[in-house]
Amino acid sequence: MQIFWDPRQLAHAPSIEMHNGRIEPCSETPARAQAILDAVGPTELPRDQGEDPILRVHPRAYVDFLKSAHDDWCAAGRTGDALPYAFPAVRRRSLSLDRIDARLGRYAYDTCTPIAAGTWTSAYWNVQTALSALEALETDRTAFALCRPPGHHCGADYMGGYCYLNSAAVAAEAAIAAGRSRVAILDIDYHHGNGTQDIFYARGDVLFVSIHADPATDYPFYWGHPDETGEGEGEGATLNLPLLRGTGLTEFERALDQALDRIAAFRADLLIVSYGADTYAHDPISHFAIETRDYPLLARRIACLGLPTLVVMEGGYALDALGHNVAAFLSGF
């Protein structure tokens, strides 16, 4: 299996997030990528496909914001990472905003997603990594994009949950532009992939299926409930399978079978897996009970769909086990 990675994905090195009433060290660090690299073996550099594939998902104004935000933050006399503090939670509409704090809040929904000096660089190469892994499916059955930072909480025009550009969504759009007609996205990160869901919520040609912690107890709280099923042409093309804290292999497999049945019925010609290793029993910010030895079993079930499969890295924060968990998952394909 080809694995794609670009060292520029390390440029994003935020130091803080604001969370549970405190400013704390950011859990999403370059060390995560290093831990995965150490475990999965040789990688290949992506080729640069420019901004066009990104702009199929993310509007120009949002991309420009990401590029300039840290410079604008410094120009306002601030130091360190840029964080928002006020959000257009009611009567959200298109506005011409000047102050960096206003733009940070407009293009975010939380205070956990700091913009540092290297954020745009890493987000950009992140997406290129996913696009090159997608191309590798022309010859291979499966490919892995070592995406870092993750992407699935990021909507078309907002960041959140450590995510800046949505690599899975950009890859799905690129696949459709290249001739695929029905793409399924299976999100098995511990947290609901609210950004991906939102991007394709009204689309009938992209199925979004997510297994995740119940948003009643876990981030991102406001999205990921079973009654979110899509709208318009996308009605029925979103399936959320929330699970309780403490979920282990047996219950996870039951939900996975339900997800795979839906994907099979959708007659997808491409599968994108948003894979988070934060379902791991000892993940420091999550609460499922999947063990390292379980990941190959999950992957094997997914592989049984027989679809060309792009695996995109999302979360996972148990640094000592992260590489082993990713390698174990990939070994199942």
Place this chain on the structure above:
Amino acid sequence: MQIFWDPRQLAHAPSIEMHNGRIEPCSETPARAQAILDAVGPTELPRDQGEDPILRVHPRAYVDFLKSAHDDWCAAGRTGDALPYAFPAVRRRSLSLDRIDARLGRYAYDTCTPIAAGTWTSAYWNVQTALSALEALETDRTAFALCRPPGHHCGADYMGGYCYLNSAAVAAEAAIAAGRSRVAILDIDYHHGNGTQDIFYARGDVLFVSIHADPATDYPFYWGHPDETGEGEGEGATLNLPLLRGTGLTEFERALDQALDRIAAFRADLLIVSYGADTYAHDPISHFAIETRDYPLLARRIACLGLPTLVVMEGGYALDALGHNVAAFLSGF
């Protein structure tokens, strides 16, 4: 002029807010009220009118959230003030939320509005203060409610900008319930009164007119633009007059005359003034250039409307001048 105040409004003593990428001491302190009390002379206690007038503006679920939020925060193992970190900025809808962080984000739009142990108590007596000042208009032409914390950023079901219950809005509804038919609210705090605007946005019987710093450069950023004019039956009953940073008396008076013309044309039978002393030239978090000697001039212009007038305290953070500014303003009536 009767002045209403209850010492329980001091119970709310938050220590922090998160702002411009840092956690800092909260600018909205009990010392603000003390500074005003020292300057304005004797006050009267409000009578307790219970929760019914509050529930005319704020839904029961929001009120219950305010009451229990700090206990729930402590029960989750947290210490200090409760602050949110994730917000339902897209696809906001009615949800049954469990975790305190989810409910904080659902009922707030910023990270500047901490909930401390005494928050509900102060917010409650704050509103009672405004309601008793309203009653004093049965015999007097003008009355002052020393509201603290402020209220005008608070919407029906969300807190923000140091505001938890919207005293001006609760007083307006109480006045209508008591027989007034057309109420005008004039908001002359430095910051746009987005909560008050939102509460009455679709109402034709309550006129909302606000003079404030341009939201392009100043909080609350997303609301307070001239093209926000109301909707439905409220179309035309919202008037926003944003002014540039650096605005002094002359330009402020020009906007005030425009505001007063609109209020006169509305044929209001009651005026509620949301008064912020943060238009003061030396306010530490604001950028207008009004001097202490200017405040009586502004009040005199407002008094010329000849309407029964309830003055409700909103912002103002220059502790050494705050009392003088409030006393100067009240002296103009």
